[in-house]
Amino acid sequence: MTAITCKDIHFSYKPAFLKRYDVLKGLSFAVAEGSIYGFLGINGAGKTTTIKLLNNFIKPDTGTVTIFGLDARDIRARSFIGYMPENPGFYAYLNAREFLTFISRLKGTDRAEIKSSVDDLLRLVGLEGHADMPVSRYSKGMGQRLGLAQALIGNPALVILDEPMANLDPIGRRAFRDIFLTLKEQGKTLFFSTHIIPDVETLCDKVGILMNGMIVKEGSLDDLIASHIEYIECILRGREAAAFAERYRSQALGVTVQADNAILRFADEKLADAIVRDLAGSTVRMVSLEAHTQSLEDIFLHVAGGR
Ligand SMILES: Nc1ncnc2c1ncn2[C@@H]1O[C@H](COP(=O)(O)OP(=O)(O)OP(=O)(O)O)[C@@H](O)[C@H]1O
């Protein structure tokens, strides 16, 4: 089943005394159950707005949002979702254990199970040593950890996180990544927004890039990267390598000769076939043929920055 679908969502803010402002202009995407979806976009792209729509905190002007097949406006849809907001806020005078116990009660966790499930969550996010400290004394990263723990109360099938890795040190980021992968192994679906590219690269089954109110690029990391081959590099070796490579100079991006090696760079994949064919019957050997792809960061900067 599809965990999330957004179909042709339009959404605009109308601040008092100011002009209506279109944020989402035909946003469509789907998140498969059991997968991790990375929602990329620059500041102000509309990531938090989209996440508020998924949670039914705000409603689209037009278009539909479904959660496990239910309209997001249906109260039952909420029961599938664990949500970690962008800047989680807490009651400063409670400690982490009290806060998680309070939220567990609100979420309707069986009273007999609350203590052990709160202990498990504190351990999972690495806060067991700070469970009795008032939240007002927490660092930002500790707040993020508590935010994640509260999102996981009640064992939700779908976990939606708005920039979960912000404020985390490298150890915290690694811990969050491990937790996300464990959640995925348990069959949960994760949807998170970010602009931290390495987190997307190590975690996500699918990536969507939000720009100008729409998904402008979407696919698995392999699909996105493979569709962006920058150039192909072929290394030839042999006494006649230089002369052999010269034959392709007009079609190549560049030819470099070093001793018995010739390096050919070209953009057209078909040229690779021609070179392989021509090598038959020649004394030249091909020692490497490699496609150089753009990184996700290059693609993101290209899409987001128009570069
Ligand atoms: N309550 C609001 N009233 C009016 N405009 C808003 C409101 N909330 C957000 N916006 C505007 O909507 C646009 C999208 O904001 P949103 O918070 O969804 O972006 P974002 O992608 O989450 O950005 P960031 O990476 O900075 O968190 C921005 O231009 C923002 O100024």
Ligand SMILES: [Mg+2]
């Ligand atoms: Mg945001």
